[in-house]
Amino acid sequence: MRERSRKRPDLDQLKSGIDQCDRTLVARAITLIESKRPEDQRLAGNLLDMVLPKTGRSIRIGITGVPGVGKSTFIEALGTFLTDIGKKVAVLSIDPSSTRTGGSILGDKTRMAQLSRNPNAYIRPSPSGKSLGGVAQKTRESILICEAAGFDVILVETVGVGQSETAVKDMVDFFLLLMLAGGGDELQGIKRGIMEMADGLVINKADGKNLAAAKQARKAYLNALHLFPPHPAGWQVPVQLCSALQNEGIAACWETIAAYQEKAIEAGYFAHQRKEQNLKWMHALIRERLEESFFLQNNIRGKIEELSESVAAGELSVRHAVAQLFSEK
Template identity: 60%
Template sequence: MSSSKKQSGSLQEKPGISQPEITNVAAINQIKKNRRQQPSSAELITGILAGNRTALSRAITLAESTNPEHAEKANEVITGCLPHANKSIRIGITGVPGVGKSTFIEAFGTFLTQLGKKVAVLAVDPSSSLSHGSILGDKTRMEELVKDENAFIRPSASGDTLGGVARKTREAIILCEAAGFDTIIIETVGVGQSETAVHSMVDFFLLLKISGAGDELQGIKRGIMEMADAIVINKADGDNIKKANQAKLEFNRALHLFPQKKSNWQPKVTTCSAITGEGISAIWETISSYVDTMTASGYFQEKRKEQNHFWMMETINEQLKLNFFTQPEIISQLEQNKKAVQNDEISPFAAAQLLLNIYAKIQK
């Protein structure tokens, strides 16, 4: 080969052959033409009432959005679905991290779908206080239930509101009920005030515990015990069965120290294994017995009316707070007052009153 000839690499472009277009204009135009516009409120309502999962998911996303335009549309959808709601049993499930909530819910939900129930699981994943992100891993953990055609799993990030359970979860319940789900399960993040919020929107409140981890003493707390309608000692399998039965006795003794519930219901304590399925059917029997008893006494509907009133007041508080902090005058003055409070130039109470006075003038 002559040294005057240039060496050609295998990747060298041959003369006369141009590079292909990176984008296909005709394809892009076709995609734009076929791209479906966002469905209207009426279309979402029709889809939800027909049991369309996509419509239901879109409506829940609207309800979770902080965009004011989305909020208006979400309210229209919820209002349209409300007459078709309130026909389910709402079950709240809580427990400390590691108690096996997701595993239990999958076993319990599968049991219910086998009975012909339609189960919706509203699972709240804790958000990071640093990155504000959330893994949303419940669909991964409930890999069998997620494939069940009679089940719907919706994980949501907790954000910074009351342990992740607030008005938006309440709205998601209404939407799921309108879509035909007759059993709604709400899984809390298992920390702080989330239990109180869940208790205010469910018919039956189930507390999951485990034995053999110092959990018996830790679990006997007045607030959470008073809210529970049933306590289930999970992971009662293998070598842990004896410990689970001992924990059951301890919790039974503790429950008799508390005053009678307003409903006159005596909370039950039982054991189960989400792995083997042992004890799952007994839990459903307890819940069914509770619903029958409370319905007969009239307490079931009375409690739901109280919850509706509670959430009306909570929504008013939330909207007032949102309106307050989005006022330009408040935003401007807030930073100044913040620095003054941090430098001990003014008390937090006086600073707050100054801001409230500004807000009062804006509203006039």
């Protein structure tokens, strides 16, 4: 009977494959990281310890925007440009999972067909699962694997909905917000939260009949940015025009990112931000482990079912129900 799966490589084989940027073994390392099996999680932790010395040498770029803004086209254009100038690019794209089945579309290699065939690029679609705002829980660790494999630029694409922007902002060096013009988006899009997070704004699809509207939208965004507090790195957030489909403005976007990196390093903000992100990551993982260990207790699970009935029937307040759970020994 044919084996249903290949024999899993051991940690030394995975480490060697990552060192050599073997795409197959890089993919299997990320699969190990994404596994929920306790034994796989233990092995993943050991693997991350092994590759940690080779991490941190890339620039991590988060890319967000509403559905339809052209994120995939932009990423493919930017990734192709970067490989043409000698960079190795990894794309970690978070696909929305079904709330019913947990399945995801995982269509990035279809959406970025040209880039997926590029020998200096690697695309890894990951299902968002139940993590905050559609951001895969293990994306941070996937970034480390890609860095250890020698990728110079890590692009993290969000699904562009909910609070995923905040989560991605906390794991990248440069946060790019893609915008549209001509559909009222220039007015609706000026929302303080997302605008304050952005290190750069790019109005995509600025071509043809839409070019005039894009230029008008750029003025509106620049005016809005003047109302916000100064950037902590002393950086003036730019608003640029781009047509990813026509491959226009892509080089200028990269020049902006490179200029930001230089400015942030000079100001000491680049290293400071990464330290703060690591601390947030640690605290988030602590909270996650505490939640898991709490709900795994047999007496707690039974008590929750009992209290849930009383709360649903209006016989017990939520506050008292929670207090009873935490008084359990």
